[in-house]
Amino acid sequence: MTDNALEPLIRVEKLSKVFGRQGRRALELRRSGRSKAEVEKQTGSTIGVFEASFEVCRGEIFVIIGLSGSGKSTLLRLINRLIEPTEGEVYVEGEPISRMPAGRVREIRRKKMGMVFQHFGLLPNRSVLENITFGLEIQGVCAQERLRRGEEALEMVGLEGQGAKRIGELSGGMKQRVGLARALATGQEILLMDEPFSALDPLIRRDMQNLFLDIQGEIRRTVVFVTHDLDEALRLGHRVAIMRDGEIVQVGNPEEILTSPADEYVERFIEDVDYAKVRSAEAVMVDPKEVAYEAEGPRVVLRRMKRAGMSSIFVVDAERRPVGLCEAEEVARLLESGERSLSGAIDRSVPSVRPDTPLREVLPLFVERKLPVAVVGERGRLEGIVVRGALIAGLVASMNAPASGSNEVEHEALS
Numbered sequence: 001m002t003d004n005a006l007e008p009l010i011r012v013e014k015l016s017k018v019f020g021r022q023g024r025r026a027l028e029l030r031r032s033g034r035s036k037a038e039v040e041k042q043t044g045s046t047i048g049v050f051e052a053s054f055e056v057c058r059g060e061i062f063v064i065i066g067l068s069g070s071g072k073s074t075l076l077r078l079i080n081r082l083i084e085p086t087e088g089e090v091y092v093e094g095e096p097i098s099r100m101p102a103g104r105v106r107e108i109r110r111k112k113m114g115m116v117f118q119h120f121g122l123l124p125n126r127s128v129l130e131n132i133t134f135g136l137e138i139q140g141v142c143a144q145e146r147l148r149r150g151e152e153a154l155e156m157v158g159l160e161g162q163g164a165k166r167i168g169e170l171s172g173g174m175k176q177r178v179g180l181a182r183a184l185a186t187g188q189e190i191l192l193m194d195e196p197f198s199a200l201d202p203l204i205r206r207d208m209q210n211l212f213l214d215i216q217g218e219i220r221r222t223v224v225f226v227t228h229d230l231d232e233a234l235r236l237g238h239r240v241a242i243m244r245d246g247e248i249v250q251v252g253n254p255e256e257i258l259t260s261p262a263d264e265y266v267e268r269f270i271e272d273v274d275y276a277k278v279r280s281a282e283a284v285m286v287d288p289k290e291v292a293y294e295a296e297g298p299r300v301v302l303r304r305m306k307r308a309g310m311s312s313i314f315v316v317d318a319e320r321r322p323v324g325l326c327e328a329e330e331v332a333r334l335l336e337s338g339e340r341s342l343s344g345a346i347d348r349s350v351p352s353v354r355p356d357t358p359l360r361e362v363l364p365l366f367v368e369r370k371l372p373v374a375v376v377g378e379r380g381r382l383e384g385i386v387v388r389g390a391l392i393a394g395l396v397a398s399m400n401a402p403a404s405g406s407n408e409v410e411h412e413a414l415s
């Protein structure tokens with residue numbers, strides 16, 4: 001990993017935005033402990049965002065969630081300076097955006113930081129392909145290259161061969177696909193997405209979320225995603241920031257939000273997650289694609305992992321009882337040093353649970369260690385594993401499922 005990859009791509013520092021004339025005074029009053037409503041009464045100015053600080057890493061999906069009026073859209077627009085801050089700073093790759101000349105900001109918006117809206121802002125008189133390549137046209141990309149990239153993006157969103165259609169001929173879901181394709185074709189590293197799927201009906205919305213996760217798995221853009229829907233936030237977000245009255249009240253990954261809500265407000269936010277409906281580890285466990293046997297050597301194990309595209313593997317004994325977990329890097333290290341036993345690469349601290357362990361107890365195991373959890377059944381044998389993505393998908397399903405609860409759990413690896 002290079003130093004570059006470790007550096008956050010976006011850094012937001014004590015960012016505040018007040019709408020109205022008395023910006024500074026409003027912020028002072030807020031800092032002295034007045035509520036947003038009191039400040040508004042006294043100054044006639046509205047605090048949109050108050051002292052927001054966070055970082056977004058490369059390849060991350062960072063979700064901002066909150067009720068209507070909590071400041072999500074304002075925060076998003078401060079990031080690409082569609083809105084000027086009252087105080088604070090946004091750094092993009094270390095460069096402070098509020099001190100950039102306007103030309104440089106426009107260039108960044110065009111080339112580095114795209115924005116996707118709820119209605120995608122498609123041009124009704126242009127064809128699908130023309131819409132998709134519109135951003136490239138603005139960037140001055142030549143026609144041949146535009147066509148190539150446009151068709152590639154169409155294929156990614158499952159609309160191959162439909163480039164000649166007019167926007168007016170498309171259904172709502174298809175329009176969203178075109179909007180997504182346009183954002184992808186433009187090749188911007190950062191996508192700012194403002195409630196892109198909110199206008200869709202629930203089934204199409206879920207399809208779009210899945211499509212988005214699939215595509216993101218392949219091309220790894222850095223995404224800041226605004227939603228007011230907890231289900232969507234937990235499904236999509238590597239990390240989630242919860243906003244209230246312009247302030248960020250908690251930032252954490254979905255497990256942290258669900259296991260340690262920062263305050264009563266967040267608790268109320270997540271109370272729809274009904275653990276009882278998904279019941280137990282068994283409901284969300286998946287088959288480990290492959291296992292390694294303790295007695296096997298590093299060469300065999302590494303080859304198996306490479307073939308299956310795995311970065312870690314569960315190690316079991318001859319009776320198929322879990323012994324621990326090996327990382328591919330560790331196994332490779334052993335191999336290089338001429339070790340013939342796998343033993344030195346096994347992390348033996350991996351937790352295991354019984355199939356009937358309630359999910360409420362499984363969830364905290366993910367908070368500190370990001371490793372999968374072994375599910376052991378009869379005589380301690382490995383029956384399955386719980387991976388983070390399946391666990392969160394299971395919990396999200398529990399928010400919408402009828403009480404009888406189906407085990408319909410998507411196993412897409414969010415982790």
Ligand SMILES: Nc1ncnc2c1ncn2[C@@H]1O[C@H](COP(=O)(O)OP(=O)(O)OP(=O)(O)O)[C@@H](O)[C@H]1O
Nearest residue numbers: 019046047048067068069070071072073074075228
């Ligand atoms: N242009 C504006 N002028 C005055 N006040 C504004 C303006 N834009 C936003 N606000 C206020 O700033 C606060 C945050 O609004 P914002 O639109 O960012 O919230 P939001 O969480 O995105 O809401 P929604 O989910 O309804 O879009 C609200 O109190 C809003 O009324």
